[in-house]
Amino acid sequence: MATVEKQSDQDSVNGGAPSSTDIPVENPATGEIIAHVPDMGADEIAAMAARARAAQPAWEAMGFEGRGRVLMNMQKWLTDNADRVIRVVMSETGKTYEDAQMADWGYGMSAFGFWPKNAPEYLADESVKTAAKLLAGKKLILRYKPLGLIGVIGPWNYPLANSFGDAVPALAAGNAVILKPSEITPLTSQVLLEGLLECGVPEGVFQIATGRGGAGAALVDVVDMVMFTGSTATGKKVMARAAETLTPVSLELGGKDPMIVMADADLDRAASHAVYYSMFNGGQTCISVERVYVEAPVYDEFLAKVMDNMKDLRNDVSTGPGASDVGSMTFPPQVDIVERHVEDAKAKGAKVLIGGKRGHEGKGGYWYEPTVLVDVDHTMECMTEETFGPTLPIMKVADTEEAIRMANDSPYGLGASVFSKDVVRGEAVARRVDAGAVCVNDALMNYMALELPMGGAKASGLGSRHGAGGIRKYCQQQAILVSKYHMKHEVHMYPYKPRTTKALQKVFGLLNGRRKSV
Ligand code: NDP
Numbered sequence: 001m002a003t004v005e006k007q008s009d010q011d012s013v014n015g016g017a018p019s020s021t022d023i024p025v026e027n028p029a030t031g032e033i034i035a036h037v038p039d040m041g042a043d044e045i046a047a048m049a050a051r052a053r054a055a056q057p058a059w060e061a062m063g064f065e066g067r068g069r070v071l072m073n074m075q076k077w078l079t080d081n082a083d084r085v086i087r088v089v090m091s092e093t094g095k096t097y098e099d100a101q102m103a104d105w106g107y108g109m110s111a112f113g114f115w116p117k118n119a120p121e122y123l124a125d126e127s128v129k130t131a132a133k134l135l136a137g138k139k140l141i142l143r144y145k146p147l148g149l150i151g152v153i154g155p156w157n158y159p160l161a162n163s164f165g166d167a168v169p170a171l172a173a174g175n176a177v178i179l180k181p182s183e184i185t186p187l188t189s190q191v192l193l194e195g196l197l198e199c200g201v202p203e204g205v206f207q208i209a210t211g212r213g214g215a216g217a218a219l220v221d222v223v224d225m226v227m228f229t230g231s232t233a234t235g236k237k238v239m240a241r242a243a244e245t246l247t248p249v250s251l252e253l254g255g256k257d258p259m260i261v262m263a264d265a266d267l268d269r270a271a272s273h274a275v276y277y278s279m280f281n282g283g284q285t286c287i288s289v290e291r292v293y294v295e296a297p298v299y300d301e302f303l304a305k306v307m308d309n310m311k312d313l314r315n316d317v318s319t320g321p322g323a324s325d326v327g328s329m330t331f332p333p334q335v336d337i338v339e340r341h342v343e344d345a346k347a348k349g350a351k352v353l354i355g356g357k358r359g360h361e362g363k364g365g366y367w368y369e370p371t372v373l374v375d376v377d378h379t380m381e382c383m384t385e386e387t388f389g390p391t392l393p394i395m396k397v398a399d400t401e402e403a404i405r406m407a408n409d410s411p412y413g414l415g416a417s418v419f420s421k422d423v424v425r426g427e428a429v430a431r432r433v434d435a436g437a438v439c440v441n442d443a444l445m446n447y448m449a450l451e452l453p454m455g456g457a458k459a460s461g462l463g464s465r466h467g468a469g470g471i472r473k474y475c476q477q478q479a480i481l482v483s484k485y486h487m488k489h490e491v492h493m494y495p496y497k498p499r500t501t502k503a504l505q506k507v508f509g510l511l512n513g514r515r516k517s518v
Contacts, residue, residue: 018036019036023039023183023211023212024036025092025184025185028094028329028332029328031366032364034092035092037183037210039183039210040211041211044209045178045209045211048207049222051204052149052176052177052204053148053176054204055176055204056146056148056149056175058202059174060175064116064120068117070200071112071168071199074112074192074199075113077198078109078112079109082101082105084191085108086100086105087100088191089104089188090318091187092159092185093156093327094282094365096318096326096327099281099327103281107448108164110450111165111168112164115450115471119169119172122471125142127140133511138482141479141482143480144476144478145476145477145478146174146175149176149223150167150223150224150226150474151180151220151223152178152226153219154182154189154230156185156331157281159182159186163188167179170471171205171206175474177207178207179208180215181208182230193207193208216234220247221244224247225249226238226250227474228251229286230253232253232412235251235253238251239462249463250464250473251462252286252456252460252461253286253456254412254414255413256410256412257287257289257291257443258290258292258293258416260403261295261298261302262400262403262418263399264421264422265419265421267298267301270302271305271306273442275310275313277444278290279325279326282368282389283387283390283391284330284331284389285444286414286415288444289443289444290386291382291394293395293403294396295397296396296397306394307354310370311354313326313370314326315370315390326390328367329389332366334388335368337389339358341387341391342391345381350374350375350382351373351375353374354369354371355369355370355371356369368390368391372393373392376394400429403429404429407434408433411458412459413436413456413457413458414461415436415439415446416438417444418430418433418439419441420441427440435457436454436455436457449466450470453467
């Protein structure tokens with residue numbers, strides 16, 4: 001499918017000259033065009049859906065064990081192909097070796113183990129008891145039946161973790177999946193498709209629809225459920241489109257995650273977390289630390305520790321393990337957004353302590369320097385809009401109450417973190433932050449617990465990934481009632497007779513209406 005033009009670390013999935021309508025794929029760290037992929041139209045995507053629907057019943061019939069074996073084979077495949085996979089991720093995102101290793105490859109390894117292992121329990125038939133007296137003796141079952149065909153629409157920041165993190169549970173549940181990766185980063189998914197086929201996923205069960213936004217829109221029309229990760233603006237479009245066919249959606253959207261540093265925090269830990277989790281993956285993580293609120297008494301000391309962490313950060317092309325700390329930006333327009341936020345903050349009185357401009361001038365690629373901003377407030381875009389880049393704006397607040405107020409002053413509510421040596425107080429503060437996930441004395445790490453739901457409050461999304469809900473959403477909840485012991489003729493049925501109706505009313509009253517009013 002992908003046509004690699006120049007020699008890079010990644011292998012070509014398929015050869016052939018690119019056509020004029022193909023989408024060029026760039027290495028954003030260098031600006032080099034490394035491949036082309038087809039821009040698929042609605043007809044091609046409809047044909048894919050037909051293939052998927054033909055293949056899905058046999059996949060479902062393999063059961064949890066059969067599917068699990070195939071999916072777990074991918075863990076071994078990913079181990080055997082670790083360096084290759086990591087370098088393909090790097091080549092299309094510009095991230096460092098370590099960022100690709102930990103968050104893409106590492107997360108993928110966990111997902112390919114977790115879902116096959118836990119799907120049987122999460123999706124086991126549930127035997128249900130009822131208070132409805134008329135149903136005494138009947139067997140009631142709640143069953144999770146795969147929906148059929150799931151469309152996963154993925155973003156460019158984590159081409160393995162995001163897209164496959166959602167595709168694997170959908171597959172483990174017995175669905176076929178069509179993945180539409182971002183046009184910016186379609187290569188990782190091609191390599192994983194190769195792995196999945198090698199590991200025994202039947203043809204048609206997992207397919208990739210490459211293309212621009214239009215391909216994503218066309219996919220929405222032909223699937224039974226859409227899992228979307230990306231911007232809030234596009235998420236709304238996906239939901240509106242899905243409404244036309246009453247297709248359910250799960251949306252993981254943007255964030256503006258706050259960190260609260262309380263006066264009694266371990267400042268070394270808080271500072272290293274603020275720096276690492278704002279710069280990790282070039283700050284292009286939906287749950288990055290996007291803004292920090294520090295209580296006044298420890299503000300200066302915290303800032304000094306942050307600067308100590310920042311001063312030696314290497315922001316360069318990663319050639320392999322340990323070569324660079326912060327990689328390039330992945331999506332060219334994102335550099336403009338970061339620049340706009342920093343310039344807006346400066347114009348309104350903020351100070352840049354380090355960084356503050358585009359990086360790698362004249363060297364190619366898309367770069368913005370790791371940046372720390374102070375004297376910031378909520379009139380500035382860097383504190384209210386998703387920056388999605390290597391910036392760390394830090395605001396001094398009077399006390400914890402002001403920190404909580406500021407943290408909640410946002411249309412988003414994806415993640416948050418709170419730092420305090422008093423974990424009871426820290427947890428109490430965490431519970432007051434309007435976010436889908438809050439870490440105390442940590443940041444982002446909740447994402448690694450695949451047992452914990454991960455989803456956004458407010459404009460950060462709808463539904464969640466991970467945990468039981470992260471796989472049940474790919475299923476129809478089917479209620480089954482089995483009547484084994486029953487009367488030949490049910491008394492409530494035709495013909496209606498005054499005596500039976502009155503008797504039934506009495507019985508209902510006796511069974512249900514005996515509680516005294518309060
Ligand atoms: P988008 O939301 O625009 O795109 C996400 C995915 O949706 C891509 O595969 C995209 O395809 C596809 N898409 C675009 N338009 C449509 C449509 N009408 N119907 C269906 N699918 C569509 O995000 P971007 O990747 O462009 O990033 C923009 C912003 O999103 C960033 O600035 C950042 O703030 C946020 N973001 C959030 C992420 C998160 O993890 N929550 C991840 C990435 C970005 P294509 O790329 O081919 O256009």
